[in-house]
Structure formats: structure tokens, C-alpha cells
Amino acid sequence: MPRYLSKFSLLAILLLTVLTGRVKAQSPVVHAVLLYSPSCGHCHKVMEEVLPPLRERYGAQLEILEVNVQEPEGSTVYQAALETYKPAVRGVPMLVIGEDVLVGSVQIPERLPELIEYYLQGDGVAWPSLPKLPGVPESALPPTPTPVPASDAIMHLLYFQSPSCSGCRQFENEVLAQLRSTYDDRLQVTTVNTTDAAGRKLYEAMVASYKPALEGVPAIVIGETMLVGNRDVPEKLPALIERAAVSGGALLPEAPALTEYFAATPTSSPTPLPAQSKAPSTKTPWPMLGIAALALAAIALVIFRIRR
Secondary structure, eight states: OOOOHHHHHHHHHHHHHHHHHHHHHHHOOOEEEEOOOTTTHHHIIIIIIHHHHHHHGGGGEEEEEEEEEEEEHHHHHHHHHHHOOOOOOOOOEEETTEEEEEEHHHHHHEEEEEEEHHHHHHEEEEEOSSSOOTTTTGGSSOOOOOOOGGGOOOOOEEEEEEETTTHHHHHIIIIHHHHHHGGGGGGGEEETTSSSSSHHHHHHHHHHHOOSOOOSSSEEEEETTTSSSSSHHHHHHHHHHHHHHHOOOOOOOOOOOHHHHHHHGGGOOOOOOOOOOOOOOOOOHHHHHHHHHHHHHHHHHHHHHHOO
């Protein structure tokens, strides 16, 4: 084989190896934090029986940081988790993943696998918004929310309900009414009836976009989160609204289906839609594809010359 063809083929193989590595590096990764105590038997059960099979199954796509709450750094992280997420149940083992907090040796094995699958279907999930996670560089943590004046923070909610849903009525009377009283006109709620054709179409579009673990009503979309069901909506919504209030508010999702819904039912949008920043789009890496095509062409040329 001519020397220049040999060098060309080696270069092509090297390029393909680099491209393959980049594709693997772009695989979604799920990050979670497990808060535990060395003297807690339930913690050891989760750490020794539940997590190892999941780590073996998902490999580098699953990173779970174990934090000892008996140490000063761990105690700080635990207190921050309580203040930030306000879980309904306190104690360890406590696992924080995305916006979810799982507590106990029953809830963690029941819900963690489905949450991992949920986040891997998208772009993964970053480390929770907790301060100074041991061993995690500050650059890898989400930015700390910058407090803004309360009057400037507007929280927009999409609330999906059905007239025949008793859980919806209970949520409205016991939770939503209190939230409206607390935040007044800073809480903008767009109520969507899922029994109407336009409302059902919008609901299905949101489910397709957010991929919640459950489907049904009541359901709330706030920012990048969709809550569904009689448990998650009343338990998690207040904390999400509070976090949005101190981090600049929450915009309505930017989706063609929402624009179509407002066009079909204009009375559903009492206030003009705010200008919303474009979410970063995932662009096709055309330069990388071009390099890959050249590499494959080079290999094909080498094979052709050898056969001749």
C-alpha cells in the first residue's frame, strides 16, 4: 500500500475515534445526592442494596454523590436541602434528584429507577441546587439564584383541570387559594379545561414535551417542571413557586401548542404573553458530520485501491 494512503487511512481512523468519543461525552448524565448517616440502617440498605445495581446498569450516565450528614459539610448540605426543597418528610436516607426529594428505604427504591429513566430520555439532570457539595467543583453546580425584588418576580402557571375532578377542586380550595392570597397578582394562573378540544390538545402537547411520570389532572406546568396528581401538585408546587419568586419568576413555556390555544380561546390569557428568551436549541453538529463523511470516504478509497 502506498505510504500516503496508509497515513491517510490512519488519520481517518483517528478522526472517527475522536468523533465517537465526543458522541459518548454528549450522552445524558443523571446527577443525584444521597444524604445519609453512618448509624442509619435504612441508609446502609439503600447504599448497599439499591444503588449498586443502578450504578452497574447505567455506568457513567448515573452519578450519585453520597454525603454524610454527621460531618459539618454534610450537615450544611442537609439543612440546605430542607430549606430549598421543603420535603414533606424529613430524615435520612434522603435522595435529591432534579426537583424531587425521596426519603426512606421504601420511597427511594420505588421511585428512583423511574426518575433516572425520565431524565435520561431528555438531556439528563444537573447536580441539585445545594451549596458546596463535597468533591463537586463549584463550576459544575447550577448557578445560585440571584434575589430580585418581589414586585419584579412574576410566576406564570399552566393549570390543567377537569370540571369532574374532585382532586382539582380540593387543590383549588386548599392550596391554590392560599397561593393566590400569598403572591397576589404576582401569581398568574392560566386555567385549562382538558375536557375541551383545545385544552386537551394543549395538555397532550405538554405531556409530550415534559414527559411526566404520571398523566391526569390536576396538573401544573411551572418553568421547566410539570407536576401531575393529587400528591405531587399540592406538595411540590409551593416550594417551586417560592424558588421562582427569588430567582426572577417563571415564564410560560414557549410552545406552538400554547400559541394555538390562546388563539382559539383568547379569554384564557388575561394578560399579554411576556417576551420569553429562546431556549438554547440543540443544533446538529454539521462540522463534525462533515469530518466523519470525509473520514469514511478516505477509508472507502483505501479499500478500493487495495482491491485494485
